[in-house]
Amino acid sequence: MxxxxxxxxxxxxxxxxxxxxxxxxxxxxxxxxxxxxxxxxxxxxxxxxxxxxxxxxxxxxxxxxxxxxxxxxxxxxxxxxxxxxxxxxxxxxxxxxxxxxxxxxEARRVSGAGFTGWLRGPARPSGTVVVVPGLDSAKEEFLDVADALLARGLAVFAMDGPGQGVLAADSVLRPDFEVVLGRVIDALDVPRVGLVGLSLGGYFAARGAALDARVAVAASVSGPSRLEWAGLPAPVRELLARRTGSAEAARAFAEDVDLTGLAPRIGVPLLVVDGGRDVVPGVTGGAPLARLAPGGTYRFVPHGDHLLGNARGDWLPALADHVAHGLAGGAA
Structure with missing residues (x-):
């Protein structure tokens, strides 16, 4: 290229x-x-x-x-x-x-086993949100997402997890990312959180919403519901191999990405955002997740591409409102 x-x-x-x-x-x-x-x-x-x-x-x-x-x-x-x-x-x-x-x-660095990031926001927030990056994204990429959430009185923890951002140099992605999210919630010392995941982070956020009762609201932007290793383009396979440590680990990771069984366990409000121009072979988008999750709502932006950077106004205000509403009534 x-x-x-x-x-x-x-x-x-x-x-x-x-x-x-x-x-x-x-x-x-x-x-x-x-x-x-x-x-x-x-x-x-x-x-x-x-x-x-x-x-x-x-x-x-x-x-x-x-x-x-x-x-x-x-x-x-x-x-x-x-x-x-x-x-x-x-x-x-x-x-x-x-x-x-x-x-x-007043922003505070918070780090623990497998994660690091910055907690920002008011001293008495109306809720706390964790922003979860994806395959090759990092906490520095989604400053506008954090700003939209901060503007609604929320505290925001923008994180890097294993294999992400500054931690990618000496760690690899793990499929059970909800374990790391659990440690994040422990470190933030709050009873309930919202999760906003972007790209592969949307998959991680969905897993967290299904498996951790402290998650009160969630959103997935351009997140996969399922991956098929055989169908993925070579550049995506190579990137997965770099972030997981080997081609074998990448294949195993991709084969584990399937929310069919977990989606029905997501009872909290879940907003799923997809772009119509985000079409990658081997990647099933968020529609099945939104359909199978009892609390799921699907927002489809026909002209949106991956991460919908070309259509921020079509989804970001609505996402921030969704998270703020989901956390209303119980400051976290």
């Missing part, structure tokens, strides 16, 4: 994550090959870190924090390339931490 083809494939994912579309084109147009992806986007992120260094002393902490949030986005996008993912994601993690230190000093 050429640099242009890769950039086009990531286009709505990048702009949905909050990167300026014009700058994205300028940066990616300058790449000579796909191998330049990581270094080129890391350079873009470091330019914002440099701006933050100047802004901290010369302008304002707010400007510095905003530059660092942009840097975190660029570093995360750099990690999607074929080289230097661990280094780029480490820089994303560091930039996000510095940004929150400036913009939200």
């Amino acid at each position: 050429s640099a242009r083809e890769f950039a086009d494939a990531v286009w709505t994912r990048a702009t949905g994550a909050g990167v300026d579309p014009h700058e994205y084109r300028r940066v990616t147009d300058a790449l000579r090959s796909a191998a330049d992806w990581g270094p080129g986007l890391v350079r873009a992120g470091r330019r914002y870190v440099e701006r933050a260094g100047g802004a901290e002393g010369a302008v304002s902490a707010v400007s510095a924090g905003e530059h660092l949030l942009t840097a975190a986005r660029w570093f995360h996008l750099a990690s999607l390339g074929p080289h230097g993912a661990a280094e780029a994601q480490a820089e994303a993690d560091a930039a996000l931490g510095r940004a929150l230190g400036l913009l939200e000093p």
